[in-house]
Amino acid sequence: MLITSISEGCRMHKFLIHKQGDFVGVATRDIEANETVTGVFMDDNSTVEVVARQGVPLGHKIALQNLNYGADVVEYGQVIGYASTDWARGDYVHTHNLKSKRW
Template identity: 60%
Template sequence: MHKFLIHYKGDHVGVAVQDIAANEKVQGVFMDDNTTIDVRAKAAIPLGHKIAIANVEEEAKVIEYKVPIGFAPNGLKVGDYVHTHNLKTLRW
């Protein structure tokens, strides 16, 4: 059973459709082709929040919906909880 959804291949994050526990191995589904990916969560991730499914280098843009949604000042590692503490807007 999947616990998160990824909108498109190439996105860096998925969205939790159920709460995810820290250190839980969870499956995600790519909505564009129904393939799956397994990720171990590094922290608890609440319903509706993001999990990193790809490593992102420091200061690099983070992709969701095939577009940049912000940047990661300190980078991201697969399984990271992605939220305002490690994702910054590109707008200001």
């Protein structure tokens, strides 16, 4: 069989998740609001689908689960900060709703 496009040969991942248990994924392409996107876990190649609630630019984060204000945010299997607002699965995560605990 001749593969004529990337979509025929593999499923297109739009974000990656560093480790199982992380609360956010990182966009590997721009994600549009209301788009259903597939992410891949780097530690075991499993996948997850999320509906983006807002647009997420390349390199920025998308929420994988609901979080309440003040909850720890886990990425790379470590706490990287806290939610500075309530989040819903699929939300765009950046400095407007994620704060570092370092300062």
